[in-house]
Amino acid sequence: MIGHRISGAAVVAGIAGQPVAHSLSPIIHNAWLAAGGIDGVYAPFAPRNAAGFQTLVAAGRAGLVQGLNVTAPFKEQAFALADDATAAARLTASANILTFEDGRVRADSSDGIGLMRGLKEQAPELALNGRAVIMLGAGGAARAAAGALVEAGAEVRIVNRSLERAEALAADLGPSVRVMPASAAFDGAALIINALSVQPDVDFDRIAPGTVVMDMTYKPLWTPFLMAARARGLKTVDGLSMLIGQAAPSFEALFRRPPPPLDLRTLLLAHLGEAPA
Structure with a gap:
């Protein structure tokens, strides 16, 4: 300075x-x-x-x-x-x-731009068109990210404790966005994004190899969510990449x-x- x-x-x-x-x-x-x-x-x-x-x-x-x-x-x-x-x-x-x-x-x-730039930087091989993306959360950042994912051709599945908030997001973004229970949402997912302010409980033993996992949180950089995904051998994208993007x-x-x-x-x-x- x-x-x-x-x-x-x-x-x-x-x-x-x-x-x-x-x-x-x-x-x-x-x-x-x-x-x-x-x-x-x-x-x-x-x-x-x-x-x-x-x-x-x-x-x-x-x-x-x-x-x-x-x-x-x-x-x-x-x-x-x-x-x-x-x-x-x-x-x-x-x-x-x-x-x-x-x-x-x-x-x-610019949250959607940040998301896409972060994915391009840290998971350049990820294809989104026609693929399922799990969005954990339905707040402002999740809204912007979901909008960018829809524009990229993805099918977005919202998992959120408040069904009313999640359904409002899905209604705003159209048929490419659906609200789903956690028990059914993860099947066939290409990407899982945590947009919650708290750490979600995800059983990574049930997540298919090759799935990319992203956490919008950047402090700490290596959240328990990302560490659990990495221990399972999954590709991870950190929240710092989105912030910079x-x-x-x-x-x-x-x-x-x-x-x-x-x-x-x-x-x-x-x-x-x-x-x-």
């Missing part, structure tokens, strides 16, 4: 979530700002509740913030508060990016320019105290 000068003309952006202290996004974006000599700052915001998040969005409308990344539990509220939205955000009725200009709010979603389009939206070249994975592994896989 040496040499990163912030003036009174600095562009202010950030990430909003509850909780948000664990987020690596400030590490990523402020490293890019420093590397590019960009007069700007990326800050964490932790609204206590939906009313607090609405106040933060009002601050953006007033010109105090140029843009926000949005994480749980505010992604669907972010979409609802926007004046207009990209096709990616409309597809899943959730947003992880809000940009502010002339008092208006625009919603976008969605970060570049986020930076470009928030700061109106592409990020400078930087080895983010090495930077983040060092920050996390994790060794490369």
